[in-house]
Amino acid sequence: MLRPQKKQQYALRAVFELAKQEGKGPTKISEIAEAQAIPLRFLEVILSQLKGSGLIDSKRGFYGGYYLIKPPHKITVGDILRFLQGPEDPTHCTACISKTNCPFNNSCAFASMWKEVKDAIFKIYDQTTMQDLLDIEYS
Amino acid sequence: MLRPQKKQQYALRAVFELAKQEGKGPTKISEIAEAQAIPLRFLEVILSQLKGSGLIDSKRGFYGGYYLIKPPHKITVGDILRFLQGPEDPTHCTACISKTNCPFNNSCAFASMWKEVKDAIFKIYDQTTMQDLLDIEYS
DNA sequence: AACTTCTTGACTGTTTTAGTCAAGAAGGTA
DNA sequence: TACCTTCTTGACTAAAACAGTCAAGAAGTT
Numbered sequence A, B: 001m002l003r004p005q006k007k008q009q010y011a012l013r014a015v016f017e018l019a020k021q022e023g024k025g026p027t028k029i030s031e032i033a034e035a036q037a038i039p040l041r042f043l044e045v046i047l048s049q050l051k052g053s054g055l056i057d058s059k060r061g062f063y064g065g066y067y068l069i070k071p072p073h074k075i076t077v078g079d080i081l082r083f084l085q086g087p088e089d090p091t092h093c094t095a096c097i098s099k100t101n102c103p104f105n106n107s108c109a110f111a112s113m114w115k116e117v118k119d120a121i122f123k124i125y126d127q128t129t130m131q132d133l134l135d136i137e138y139s
Numbered sequence C: 001a002a003c004t005t006c007t008t009g010a011c012t013g014t015t016t017t018a019g020t021c022a023a024g025a026a027g028g029t030a
Numbered sequence D: 001t002a003c004c005t006t007c008t009t010g011a012c013t014a015a016a017a018c019a020g021t022c023a024a025g026a027a028g029t030t
Helices: A006-020 A029-036 A040-053 A077-085 A111-127 A130-137 B006-020 B029-036 B040-053 B077-085 B111-127 B130-137
Strands: A056-059 A065-068 B056-059 B065-068
Touching (some): A029 A040, B006 B130
């Protein structure tokens, strides 16, 4: 029912790396890629998408790179994953909730369970900030 | 991060249908397929796999079909989904928990969050029985 | 014997995921 | 100015996963 998607893992780890480098000026894509073991070319795509989220921004040129717009304690895992899932249906994470997926018009017996699951997951995502993860990393 | 898989939805709905038909003798694949809007041929594959779980069994011949081995209140969503995920790694639902997936040997800052998520999901799966779903259906 | 059912494994088409590539735009440095 | 280095963009491709199909056969029922 659940499957890890590399793109989303990579995105999380990339933002996490930016959080680690906070205050040191922009971080180059190549540095992030190396530190977090992410294929460089793929990361280029991911980061440029992620700019649309308002969480990160970039600067070009010799001392360029990516950096966080908000402080680590104000960026949650939920922010990132919700953004990557796209705005059209941030809740389609589980079956039946999506209208187009349920042949019973969202009124089947499973619907409430799927909603519970989704809420449980996002509760965790939304309460986990980049700062929390930094604290774990350095504990 | 999450995506519904039709096969698993179908499996749940098929077992649910068997629960609805409990006590009326075996239910034909074709009846299940129609009642739950599942492609017949695909359902054949799914049900025959599901026999290995010890939750359902089948009978051939004119009055043949599938039926539950255990009563609805002893079959949980978790039983079904765990079985379909395969025994090799029932926990690989989220990233980083799987050794083969994490370049940091499961010791990255995200690992504990993924575990929390997995536990939260399966807590719900494991406490939801077919009987609970029947109660919802008929309420 | 005839019928209906499940059984099995191989097969196929489509979609998603993962990742690559190359040309270019923009900023920094000298 | 010239020349770096960086990000930027969209198109492209390979591989895997998913969804679904098919056909021949085995096994009960009547």
